[in-house]
Amino acid sequence: MLDAVVIGAGFSGLYMLHSLREKGFSVRVYEKGNGVGGAWYWSRYPGARCDSESHTYCYTFSEKLYNEWTWSSRYPEQPEILRYLNFVADKLDLRRDIQFNTEIKGAYYNENINKWSIQLGNGSEVIAKYFITGVGCLSINATNIPKIKGLDQFRGEWYHTGSWPHEKVDFKGKRVGVIGNGSSGIQSIPVIAQEAGHLFSFQRTPQYAVPAKNFTYSSDDITNYKKGFTETRQKMHQSRAGYPWDYNNRSAMEDNEEERNRVYEEAWETGGFIISSTYNDLLVNADSNHTLGEFVQNKIRTIVKDPILAEKLIPDYHFATKRLVLDTNYYETFNRNNVTFVDVKASPIQEITERGIRTADNEYELDSIVFATGYDGMTGPLLKMDIQGKDELSLKDKWENGASVTTYLGIATAGFPNMFMITGPQSPSVASNMPTSIEQHVEWISECISYLHKNDIETMEANLADEEAWSRHCDEVYRNTLYSKTPSWYSGANIEGKPSAFLIYLGGVGAYNQKIKAIASQGYEGFTIKTATNLAK
Known part of the structure; x- marks a missing residue:
């Protein structure tokens, strides 16, 4: 026992x-x-x-x-x-x-x-x-594989991001359909698109994503974060969300539009989730949240070259009230010639066929399907x-x-x-x-x-x-x-x-x-x- x-x-x-x-x-x-x-x-x-x-x-x-x-x-x-x-x-x-x-x-x-x-x-x-x-x-x-008619008859390979093969999956030159654009979709789509012959992104609900701005740590970065261990741990365990950030205790409505956008721009360039901590009422005050949502929406419009597509990638809900995602070239990927956006809210998926995915108004021939549909x-x-x-x-x-x-x-x-x-x-x-x-x-x-x-x-x-x-x-x-x-x-x-x-x-x-x-x-x-x-x- x-x-x-x-x-x-x-x-x-x-x-x-x-x-x-x-x-x-x-x-x-x-x-x-x-x-x-x-x-x-x-x-x-x-x-x-x-x-x-x-x-x-x-x-x-x-x-x-x-x-x-x-x-x-x-x-x-x-x-x-x-x-x-x-x-x-x-x-x-x-x-x-x-x-x-x-x-x-x-x-x-x-x-x-x-x-x-x-x-x-x-x-x-x-x-x-x-x-x-x-x-x-x-x-x-508890992986979520949507109950879509016909999956068992698909002749290609299909995968779920939460249960991925341990060996490398070869997408080179293939037609790949990615269903879902939450965290795993936003992370995987840019990487798969670099290898695939063509990638089709099947999106039902657009997501907010903010840039990671990732970088390799220098020796000074490593020394500094290790030196700050005690303060970092203390701040994490006392903070709102478990991060060692210093939160802004001001309402977004206390600043004018020019000052707010300066604050948001600085956080955008810094990268990471710190943008959601720029003001203390972003998740409780709809007016404050709107100012940040509008800022990010304009970033999407700037990044995505096709203005019609850009609007389809813009969410219509309050910023960060769905799982906020960090991205690396997610919106930029929709400017690639080998990427096609499929709006499955406007044209829902009807079934998976032997050859691919059939929506209400089209059929997409695919070699592989990736379910980025979460849990x-x-x-x-x-x-x-x-x-x-x-x-x-x-x-x-x-x-x-x-x-x-x-x-x-x-x-x-x-x-x-x-x-x-x-x-x-x-x-x-x-x-x-x-x-x-x-x-x-x-x-x-x-x-x-x-x-x-x-x-x-x-x-x-x-x-x-x-x-x-x-x-x-x-x-x-x-x-x-x-x-x-x-x-x-x-x-x-x-x-x-x-x-x-x-x-x-x-x-x-x-x-x-x-x-x-x-x-x-x-x-x-x-x-x-x-x-x-x-x-x-």
Whole structure:
């Protein structure tokens, strides 16, 4: 029997393993893939790149570990991130407690022994006191392949960006159709277009993208970011979104148009997500948001030479209320002679044929199709597993497959004792720099389990009333923002038939961190804690 079982060997699972093991607990991580990395193990599509600056998209729990790895550029590509996670696994000797090539069929809480029974894909069973999910908000098990008629008859090759082959895919001279233009589409389209004979971009909803302005780190850059470790970590954990930026505390409406555009231009040339922090009310004040949206729209009109096409690439929703994407030559790619834009909102895809894709008004002959269509996010990775708590209540039934999701802090949920979710629904998660939020959760869970052990506590379970209050609070914060005006994958809008529910806490990473620490300091307020003696009564 183990103290804890952790699902997933990405950023979350690796740190959770290390943290619990350092405290003397027996831990086993189970990972579907053949190596560490999580999403970075599977998402190997052309152009896959991090959109947080490299020196912030990494672990900061150890200054020694931080300084022993050197990033090559501001925004590293997938292979470098995967090398980093392998470096961490080796440096901390984590592999000996990870079982690869192992799927989880289900996890069942046994009330007779107050333990979790984890059923592996090979039919074996593992018993653990604590069940911890590190599956992430986007998972290989929850890739979204649209239900388009005829895919099985397509004679060419097709791929999903979230489950890419490990060997190089050769697009040289081929006719390639890319469906979707979210993050993976915006990153992959420019790279595939450089190789393909012709690329067809099938777009339903245009996206906002801002330039990454990536560059190779100089020796001075490396020295400076390593020297600033302590301040960087502190700022990240106290900030709004987990980044070490200094936020502007002014409203966009306090400046005139000329001054605003100067501020936006400076941020545009700097590159990265810092443009969304240029004023403090961009995501709550529609008038302020409009000024930035208009600025970016004019940039698109300047970059894309065909004025009619430029208008089709301009979103009609509030800036950054869908997943904001960093791009490298995305809009410029539509000026290429070998790229064709296909507006599938005006002419929907009817079916996939033997030869390609047929829309309402045309048929496009293709050799390859790339689905850049994302994931069933937030709840999908959890609901793909059969998780059952007390009274044989399944997580699917409790959450009604996404219609009534409630959690306490995004870490736990009532009816599922001794189960912890790392960056679960209703935590800051994907609205933040993920490693920052992961570290906060792992450290909280690790300290919590240590507290339970020291006090001979058998079970810990979120109280339903506190859970419902937290969920209401998350919803109230959300409805006071412009996110509530825009359907997106954040709320499940990309999955046919999925109930709409916005499952991210928008109160800020720093405020959230203070909240969960206060709850811990108050003896884990909001949880019911029972010793063996209590349970026997």
